[in-house]
Amino acid sequence: MPVSARLLAAAVTTAACLGATALPAAAAAPQSDAVVSRGVTIPDFYSPPANLPAANGTLVRSEPLPLALSLPGLDGPLPGTATRLMYKSTDSNGGPVAVTGAYIEPSAAWKGSGARPLVAVAPGTMGQGDQCAASLGLEHPLLVNGQTLSVGYEDLAIYRLLARGIAVVVTDYAGLGATDRLHTYVNRVDEGHAVLDAVRAARSLPGTSLTSASRVALFGYSQGGGATAAAAELQPSYAPDVPLAGTSAGAPPANLIEVTKGIDGTELTGALGWSVNGFLQSDPALQPVAGAHLNAAGKAALKDLSTMCVGDALLSYGYARSTKWTTDGRSLSDIIEAEPMLKGFLNEQRIGTMKPASPVRVATGTSDNLVPHAQARRLAVDWCARGADVTYKPVVLPSLGSALINHFTPLLTDQGDAIDWLTDRLNGKSAASNCASLPLQP
Numbered sequence: 412m413p414v415s416a417r418l419l420a421a422a423v424t425t426a427a428c429l430g431a432t433a434l435p436a437a438a439a440a441p442q443s444d445a446v447v448s449r450g451v452t453i454p455d456f457y458s459p460p461a462n463l464p465a466a467n468g469t470l471v472r473s474e475p476l477p478l479a480l481s482l483p484g485l486d487g488p489l490p491g492t493a494t495r496l497m498y499k500s501t502d503s504n505g506g507p508v509a510v511t512g513a514y515i516e517p518s519a520a521w522k523g524s525g526a527r528p529l530v531a532v533a534p535g536t537m538g539q540g541d542q543c544a545a546s547l548g549l550e551h552p553l554l555v556n557g558q559t560l561s562v563g564y565e566d567l568a569i570y571r572l573l574a575r576g577i578a579v580v581v582t583d584y585a586g587l588g589a590t591d592r593l594h595t596y597v598n599r600v601d602e603g604h605a606v607l608d609a610v611r612a613a614r615s616l617p618g619t620s621l622t623s624a625s626r627v628a629l630f631g632y633s634q635g636g637g638a639t640a641a642a643a644e645l646q647p648s649y650a651p652d653v654p655l656a657g658t659s660a661g662a663p664p665a666n667l668i669e670v671t672k673g674i675d676g677t678e679l680t681g682a683l684g685w686s687v688n689g690f691l692q693s694d695p696a697l698q699p700v701a702g703a704h705l706n707a708a709g710k711a712a713l714k715d716l717s718t719m720c721v722g723d724a725l726l727s728y729g730y731a732r733s734t735k736w737t738t739d740g741r742s743l744s745d746i747i748e749a750e751p752m753l754k755g756f757l758n759e760q761r762i763g764t765m766k767p768a769s770p771v772r773v774a775t776g777t778s779d780n781l782v783p784h785a786q787a788r789r790l791a792v793d794w795c796a797r798g799a800d801v802t803y804k805p806v807v808l809p810s811l812g813s814a815l816i817n818h819f820t821p822l823l824t825d826q827g828d829a830i831d832w833l834t835d836r837l838n839g840k841s842a843a844s845n846c847a848s849l850p851l852q853p
Contacts, residue, residue, distance in 0.1 A: 527577070528656070655768070
């Protein structure tokens with residue numbers, strides 16, 4: 412079976428395991444002013460207003476969100492009732508930005524201590540097209556229309572949390588879903604702010620069971636692990652009103668210089684395009700530098716990827732090498748090393764330079780060579796050196812050949828343990844830091 416066919420089959424199988432069905436992207440012809448991304452009509456809800464509120468986390472609008480995977484129950488629909496959100500956040504340049512997401516009120520009772528808690532879920536890599544947003548993935552877990560392929564794989568973690576009676580808010584991040592700008596993929600400030608402001612938005616939503624006493628935790632893997640890690644260390648300065656009981660950061664891309672080397676030439680080479688697109692959105696001063704190094708194929712790839720989801724990128728750019736995108740045949744990582752502006756920008760994205768004020772759990776697969784294990788482990792070491800309360804969990808697995816599988820497998824094998832750890836924090840139990848033994852671990 413060709414590589415593209417295997418990747419497509421894997422994506423469809425994953426969605427089928429979630430109980431999803433393929434849905435048409437747009438059943439009717441779009442209005443002339445509607446935003447359409449790869450044949451998918453984005454609902455008007457996702458178009459931000461011209462002016463946003465001043466306060467971060469303020470709700471701009473909300474509406475009911477139908478969950479595709481839902482069953483009737485005695486105490487309401489299972490696993491809960493969802494609301495689509497748009498709220499105000501602040502980007503890395505200090506400007507206002509509209510962010511979308513979803514809040515899910517669980518039908519299950521919270522049986523732990525205290526009021527019903529809230530977990531903010533930061534999605535892993537979904538893509539850069541607006542149709543890839545995680546909130547849309549709750550409504551359409553599998554989106555296939557001949558032009559795009561998107562799988563709402565984060566639904567599994569969300570539903571596991573809901574089953575425990577934990578309320579969930581999920582962010583789409585800046586520019587993913589909301590149609591006024593491009594998604595600033597792996598920008599630590601944009602993502603960290605979006606996660607923290609999602610908590611503020613959820614707490615202000617009327618008619619929920621959340622109270623001022625509800626404990627809050629963060630959960631994310633891969634891109635989501637980087638977002639929750641960034642949020643945990645930004646929280647004391649950006650959101651002191653959002654105290655955290657704990658943060659789970661799985662496979663966090665904490666050092667993007669190292670991650671760039673790991674991703675190039677793998678199934679997920681397309682993520683390099685999303686990164687560059689996001690960097691140029693955040694800092695337009697980098698555009699002349701990038702323009703001088705990208706050839707026609709590279710520029711075309713970046714434009715193409717800007718509207719793609721993960722499934723599209725796997726099929727179209729899987730195993731591509733960035734050496735084919737540059738004017739002199741050097742890789743993007745080599746160019747970054749040689750260009751002070753690019754290297755400086757990526758160094759500013761480094762996670763681990765500030766101390767989280769609350770317990771953090773860092774998990775990483777020892778065979779992960781896509782988001783390299785060593786740089787994720789280094790994040791835990793850096794936080795330990797700053798005196799943080801860190802639980803480091805190496806997920807020991809043999810190398811399975813595929814970089815994507817090496818990266819994706821720990822998401823599944825460690826997810827239950829990660830949610831158990833978060834549940835303990837939401838129950839008010841203290842964490843047991845293993846910083847003392849961390850330097851001795853492989």
